[in-house]
Amino acid sequence: MSTDGLSVEAGVRTLLLLMPRMVGRIKRVKVPEQLQSLNLAPRHLSLLAYLLFDGPLGVNELAARLEVAPATVSLMVGDLSRRGVVERREDDADRRRTIVAIAEESRESVDRWLARGARAWRKALEPLTPAERLLFVETLRAYEREVLAEEGEEREG
Structure with missing residues (x-):
């Protein structure tokens, strides 16, 4: 590729060819065995990524980051909590606030699931x-x- 850059049309063409390949590869990333039966949607992946990289977060913080309503996050967290993937607890400083974290028994599986993508993005962005x-x-x-x-x-x- 030229060091002068590329035209908008050349960029569009390149990205239209590249994006389907990238999406196809992402879809083929094997979900760890412990998580396979959960039928996780992309929004679950985003929620788990925030918890993995940023640590425990409040429901409202997760909702803001995911750009969805707190009620939607509460439903997702309830579903993942029943399946043992995340844990909910009251915030000691504010009992009205619920803190969500990846359950210790699921941490390794979630980390393994997201690690390849994180490494690839890190290498691309560094x-x-x-x-x-x-x-x-x-x-x-x-x-x-x-x-x-x-x-x-x-x-x-």
């Missing part, structure tokens, strides 16, 4: 400057927003 990393992440977010906007237009039209 050579970039902080500004380049921010640009990359913001570009992916902008793409997601545009796809969602077009999906909304299709439903309306």
